[in-house]
Amino acid sequence: MEQAAAMTQQIIDGRVIVACQQGDSEAFRLLFEAYKDKVFSIAVYSFGGDRSVADDVTQQIFLKLFTAIRKFRGEAEFTTWLYRMVVNACLDERRRRRRFLPWGETMPSKIGEKKPQEKQYARLEIAEAVRVAISELKPKFRLPILLKYVEGMSYEEIANVMGCAKGTVASRLNRGHSELARRLAHLRGEVS
């Protein structure tokens, strides 16, 4: 995993980041292609499955990245730096949107609205149930899970992104796993 991460980093650092910092838009396209799905996934799961909001947030993140990448000095891993920006953007946007929602109302979940044909398949239904359950977790439990399972990060990498101790990450993931198991206990037979 570390080797793969290092190789990914090498491709992005050596070939792309410096060019991006110099304003090379083609290099920025490479960066975009490399990270767009992961950034978009985190945004979707952070906003109750609302793809239009996730679309907006993903654009905002890459717009910000286009300018802010000049400030990247390599003190941290690029992915750590990038996902810190992603996490903060999602939290900021969520706070901003919450101001316009009545007290007690949570972000709308649009995941369940569409009934795609594929939902007949149990696996997709499980994935959807998991997406909904994760979307309903508190951000402090949800974000470590997204970084772990969408980004494939280690506990230490997650700690660096979230600016907390590794033990805190372990504790929050533990709580997140427990919450998922309790909410989706009826799926035990499906994933065991």
Next chain:
Amino acid sequence: MFSKHVTKDLSAYCQGELTSEESRQVAEHLISCTKCREKFEEIKLGIKLAEQLPQLSAPSDLWQQLRPLLENQQDVRPQTATRTKSFVTSWQTQFATIATIVLVITSLGILWRYRSRPASVPQGSWEVARVDGTPKIGATGISNKGNLAVGQWLETDANSRAQIAVESIGQVEIDPNTRVRLLQTQPTEHRLELAHGKMSARIWAPPRLFFVDTPSAVAADLGCAYTLEVDDAGASLLRVTAGWVALELKDRESMVPAGAACQTRRGIGPGTPYFEDASENFRQSLAKIDFDQNMPATRRATLDALIAESRKRDTLTLWHLLARVEGNDRVRVYEAIAGFVPPPEGVSREGVMQLDQQMLQLWRDKLEPSWSDRTAVSKAMAEAFWRLRTGSEER
């Protein structure tokens, strides 16, 4: 002996984020602590669920939406480079860009798959060593060593035997005329299918990491060693030599400790566990109760014969029978157990008759010392295995 509960470390334990010493402490604690084992099951389920989370694809037109915004931003952004490219300069540039993108995306895809894989899982396969003859993986014979990938069958004929290394958690010996398939190997679960034949497993992992599916039940390892045979009719025989093994099918579960055995039948599931040193009459009576469904008229006499042959340690069988017999039969089983070990405080006859799970568990806790010294044996075995493992790692 009490030790600190490990519930807060269980996710890190499952995901290989603890040091080897910390992992050893958690594993040892899990063997002897029911509460933490329950939490361990919950955490494992949570991890399995989270693993179902798919990575989504960004909308295909996202770049088209983003590009004009970036161009605007680029106009106001101070340029640090002497050479700033426009988005599209020539067809050669476009071609080179697309080729590079494809290359990078493909590389990242491969890397991503690799990166997502826990370090302890070597490409989803187990190493198989030939012991005798020429065992086969799929259609290919093994001359010395081979790799059994998920979905592949390992088969031995009358003259061949093989040994499987189950990641870092144990070993499985495959006897002649046996057919097994690797179904899953993940940090939270390793699973084999035994279609027919005989295998011996020695597992030094925490409970419920290693499973064997048979045609009539699932064997869940609770540590440490056992043999499992499946005949051509799909019936199986489990014999436990150390630790505990659970045999499960739907809602039916048999907990089998060291020194005990348990049979299963296709369409019925696991029978009732019994100690192998029980009398012949006891074992024959139990087989009739478990699997002979055409003898309701003689069932009472058979149960009486079994009770008459019971010893104190056969309360293992009697305790399991409580949930498998009804009415007056359950009363007679209750009285037989109470004759050896009276129910503890908080356990009433009425509660047991109604199969109150908490009461059954309390009584079982009191009965267990007569079945085996579970904690001492398991802990000693675990420590021995851990020493062995540490030693082999150092070598």
